[in-house]
Amino acid sequence: MLLIDNAIRTxxxxxYAAAKSRLFLLDYDGCLVPFADLPTNATPDTELMQLLEQLGTLQGNDVYIISGRDSYTLDNWLGQLPLGLITDHGARFKxxxxVWQTAAADDISWMPEIEEMMNRYALGCPGSFVEKKDLSLAWHYRNAEEHTGSENxxxxxxxLQNKxxxxxxxxxxxxxxxxxxxRGYNKGSAVRALIEGNNYEFVLAIGxxxxxxxxxxALAEEQNAATIKVGMSDTVAKYRLQDINTVRAFLHDLAVHTH
Incomplete structure (x- = not known):
């Protein structure tokens, strides 16, 4: 797994330039924008909006934001751009x-029990809170004291694993x-459905x-796929970029790269 240097970038x-049909799969939080204290504050800035519009309007490019975010939020932030959106960890796509479609009919009968459990943790861990989405529940502890948050x-x-x-x-x-x-879906199942029947000559996935x-x-066997991990944690991706700034710079280079 290689850090992208000048040779790999070239x-x-x-x-990218040689391909006539290209697919971009871009995670949002921690990849295109920094994490915010509250999820609602991680709105896209003007520079990002311009970059995504530039990538999305280029002939041959299919650009998707693929995120655990809910469909309402991403549609509100990015819906006016020439992009596809995959939300809720692969359950919904546009x-x-x-128009929006649901890729996975999901039973959410488990939600009340898990919401009660997460609320209990939120009460016991100051600074943490529960985010309720249509198809998932998230307990955030970014604003909690480091040791208490990690322990909880x-x-x-x-x-939760026991459940x-x-x-x-x-x-x-x-x-x-x-x-x-x-359990019936994830980002991998969404990507497999997307590339099935589409003969993309270049696929770029960043998360x-x-x-x-x-x-x-899901892209490991695709010879024409470049998978890129942002940050230094373990991964099955082929390549690595250090942070959001290097991701944006790399995408900008692709956006302005002429044939």
Missing amino acids: NLMEQ KKDS AETLYQE EQALTLAVLNGNKVIEAKG DDMTDEDMFA
Whole structure:
């Protein structure tokens, strides 16, 4: 797994330029924008909006934001751009200039029990809070005291894992967040559905967190796919970029790269 240097960058640029059909799969938080104290504060800035518009309007480019965010939020922030959106960890998607579809019919009968459990942790860990989405629940501890937050996160994660089988849950241990969702879908299943029947000549997938590993794994056998992990944690991705700034610079280089 290689940190993208000038030689790799040049090679990827050449592959991109030679391809007539290209797919971009871009995680949002921690990849395109910094994490915020509150999820609602991580709004896209003007520079990012311009970059995504530039990438999305180029002939041959299909650009998707693929995120654990809910469909309402991402549609509100990015829906006017020439992009596709995959939200709720792969459960919902909208192709460019199309309408929302649900990829996975999901049973959320588990939600009340898990919400009660997460609220208990939120009460016992000052600064943490529960975010309720349509198809998942997330306990955020970014604003909690470091030791208390990490300790509670570990305990909550274990407690949720013990419920996985009985409640058909998938538990995600993300960046300062523990999330519970249905088991029938993930970013990997969404990506497989997207590339099936589409003969993309160049695929670029960028993500920073454990949920993106499903996406990277789904593309592992695709010879024309470049998978990129943001940050230094373990990954199955082929390449690595250090941070959001290097991701944006790399995407900007692709956006202005002429044939």
